Amino acid sequence: MDDFEKELKVGFLEEASQLLADAEQCFLALESNPQDGAMLDKIFRLAHNLKGSSKAVGFEDIGVFTHRFESFLLKVKNGEIPVSSSVISLLLVCNDHIRSMVDILKADLDARIDSSALMEQIESASHGAQAEEGAESADEEPTGLQAVHDVHEEEVFEAPTPEEVELIRLVNHSFDVGVAEVAPVRESAPVVKTVAAPATAPDESIRVSLARLEKLINSVGELVILQTVLREQSMTSNAHLLRKTIHQMGKVTKEVQDISMSLRMVPLKQTFQKMQRIVRDTSGMLGKKVGLVTSGDDTELDKTVLENISDPLVHLIRNACDHGIESPESRLASGKPESGTVKLNAYHQSGKLVIEVKDDGGGIDGVKLTAKAIEKGILKPGTVLPEQEAIHLIFHPGFSTKSQVTEVSGRGVGMDVVKTNIEALQGEVQVETVLGEGTTFKVVLPLTLAIIDGMVVQNEGCRFVVPLSHVHETLKPSSDDVKHTTTMGEVLLLRGENLPLYRLNTLLGHKKSALKAANEQIAMVIRYAGNPFAVLVDDILGQQQVVIKEVGQEIQSLKWMSGSAILGDGKPAIIIEMNELVKPSRKGAA
Amino acid sequence: MNHAKNTNSNRERFLSFSLGTEEYAVPLLAVREVIALPEYTPVPYTPSYFLGIMNLRGQVISIMDLRQKLGIKPGVDTETAVIICDLNGASIGVVVDSVNTVLNPETADLSEKPEIQSNRPTDYITGVYRKDKKLILFLDLSRSLSLEDHAAVRKSAEVRAPKAA
Incomplete structure (x- = not known):
């Protein structure tokens, strides 16, 4: 097996684990609400994904099994088989089985897996039900299957609807295919154990949920802010040791921040x-x-x-x-x-x-x-x-x-x-x-969506962050550079270009009376997308990296606000999306 | 819900607070904490009761003035507290005049809100509680704030007049 194929397979297994985890949630959700068509669709999609990718990377065993599984799901989805708890249990057992296949394959990419185990047991369970007696002794079966077995027996017993019969037929069908494939169940079990143990050693990584990572990154961001505040405070202090310690702490904090950011990469x-x-x-x-x-x-x-x-x-x-x-x-x-x-x-x-x-x-x-x-x-x-x-x-x-x-x-x-x-x-x-x-x-x-380089600007006593990548240049315009026209508003003459000039004040809906002379302000030239323009702000306070914080849902509809950032003093500032902010003005001018 | 059931014999507990001279209450389980009014950053193009955004230990959350929202005149000499509520998993700061007490009302003292002919929407009032001759109104916070605000914010964002400088 070459490296390329191996990468693909390992990648698939990672993905499959996730899909299976999702699928399990869906099954459980479906059980509590059997009429949920959207949920069935989702399950079907998951199964379909799994089948497709497993075949693509060459895991035939999973492919064959999931194919059966999928066709069964299709019947459920089409309403040919009603969603009963017996069906759900069956689905869950299948899910567990696929998961164990994935685990085995994680340990040994070349492992052949015997799906007849599950199929045989399901078959015996359904046979037992069909024959209206539990012919096979139930205690020989693993506990997970026990449930299926029991439920099956009960349900089919009481109401052998055509759908149930169809289910049994289907399960039997898949059994046939499975058995044609390979070896007896009992032998495959110990193999799993011996392979699984050494396999944990080479792959020294753990899966951490993104949510937990996010929490860490948030806290680290907070730490950086507090560190900055602390450093500013210590400037006034004469305690040498204190300042030295804070300086060192700053280095460590930076390192922790770098590491935590790299975790997402x-x-x-x-x-x-x-x-x-x-x-x-x-x-x-x-x-x-x-x-x-x-x-x-x-x-x-x-x-x-x-x-x-x-x-x-x-x-x-x-x-x-x-x-x-x-x-x-x-x-x-x-x-x-x-x-x-x-x-x-x-x-x-x-x-x-x-x-x-x-x-x-x-x-x-x-x-x-x-x-x-x-x-x-x-x-x-x-x-x-x-x-x-x-x-x-x-x-x-x-x-x-x-x-x-x-x-x-x-x-x-x-x-x-x-x-x-x-x-x-x-x-x-x-x-x-x-x-x-x-x-x-x-x-x-x-490189990341979590941190941006921002330019902190001040306007009317409020601070805002403009993504540095959006700012092409900043300049202090002379009064000759700014022309006021009644029809087109203000225009900034910049090296032969005529740029529409907006005032952040006006853009943010403040009253016009407070307008300052243009030459007392600073113009930011924005030209990252669409037509370039310039925006006048009161002052530019500096550049810094900011951690983007999402804002609550209730204000996410404000498109010109792409998020917020907590500045050095702990107060939040709005991150402005200038292009969106000028849009209404543009329309008005056009 | 479960907590209330376990600890308090099926009775839900409420946190009561003052808005001006009136008293209101919200389910205690929706309350994460109560803090003093922090510094906040106003957000343009939002309704006046939307005070802005604030930093809650590294998390940026919205802060709203429930008094302005409900059209109640703020009380004088009140401390002004912020109740941090958990609304469908998201936190929101709600400014009130003062936080009073935790109520554990007897079911008998609770009543449906009276049908009143009014121009104001009252669907966010979930019940009425009489205690020692006081009238306390129970609020559905997400109804009185979140959902409606969503629309309000969007509206005010759209309405903004195109004013080229």
Whole structure:
């Protein structure tokens, strides 16, 4: 088994444990509310995921079993089998069985697992029920199955509905398959024990829930704040030892903070590995030859970011295969190698994580895009856009250059969703394209969502945090630089550019009477997305790293407030999303 | 719920507090703690009773003035306390005039709220309790604050007039 396959398998097992834990909760929830269709859907999805991924990574034993399990679930989902506690028990036992399979495989990736154990016992239980007598002695069975056995007997006894008979038939059916496979039950049991013991040694990691980690990080954040306060206080003190100790404590605190932040970091490796398959499947489906080259897959990033970046990446990759890489014939015709290449690369750049998806395909034709946009009524006829703007049309909702809807791309979840998802992670997408040579999508992401570099500004005695990444520059405008127009509001003249100038005061809904002269204030130029603009604030207090704290639900609908941060003195400050804040003003001006 | 049942023979306990000259109460189990009014940061584009956000040991929570919310005139010479409540898993600070006592009412002293013709919504009042000639109204906090506030906040965010500087 090569390393790649091994990674995949280990990854799957981690995932499976989680899925099983979820499934168990669902089963229990279902038991308390059997009419819950959504819950059944969820269970079905979980089982389906499990089946799909287990087969994909080559765990046939789990695959076969979950396949049976899934078809059984399907019947339950379709209402062919009513949800009774006997069904739930059966489901739970199956769940436990899959879990034990996963545990065995964790210890030994090559282990063969004998699912006939469960199937045989279920079968004997249902047989017993069918024959209206517990033929097999129940005390020979493990306790978990005992329950199923009993419930079965009782229920079928009293009301052998057609559904119940169907259940039995199904269970019998799965038994047949299981038995055809392998060895007797009793032998497999001791094997598990011997393998499981040494296996714990090499994998010296523990799974910790993200919630607990979050708690730790929160507390550490608090610690850092208190440490800062303490240091400020000690400045006035003459006690040498006290100051020295606080200084040292500061170092340790910083270290603890770094460590706790690093706990959330995971390498991109697994996500990248999944992409191999995506490329293979996609190119196969399209009849193209595409190879994926990855690099930098040991680059680490925050787990939350990682989880949310997977789907957009899949889309970008599929897109590269579908829209980017040309068909083998046209590639040969234009003198390129028959097989196209998609390069997936990740690296750190000035405190950000960059993921590049690069194809050597035909590139994006801005003129074609513009024409398409006009045809779709997105642009007015006769519009001519600058190259870069035309290319950004691909991010327009409802835009797809493929005239046909294929299975691969163009199903409505388009590049606009990719863009939205990435922006939700405080990231951005950049496109570079050369006609005939290929396209590069650059996804630039923050390393973590928990901490940002912020610029602390003051306005009307209140402090606000603006993400540093949003601030392009700050300047003290001279009164000549600021022009007031009645029709367009204030305009800042900056090196040949005319930027709309807003006042934070006004943006925050304060009264206009308090307006100060522009040259007494400081202008922040914001140009991280969309059209650039400038905002006047009273003062800039400094830059610092802040831990983002979520605010309560009741104010989460305020889009311009992306969160809050606790500043050095322990008071909370609002983190402002300037782009959102100026939106209404923009509309008003337009 | 369970606590109340175990310790106090099926009777739920309530924390009573003053709003102006009136007395109200909320289920004790929804109360996490009571603190003095801390420094808080106002949030623009929120209704006036939404005082802002505060730091509760590293957690940022919203703080609201229940008196303003219910349109009650604040009392004079009162200490002003903040009840930290747990509403559906999230914490919220509620400003009241003063916290009085824990009530353990007899079921006989409780009554349904009287049907009153009123322009004010009263659906957040869950019951009425008479004690020593005092009238104490039981509040459903999440109804009197959270859900409605949600809408209010959203509304005031939308209503903000587009004022280009």
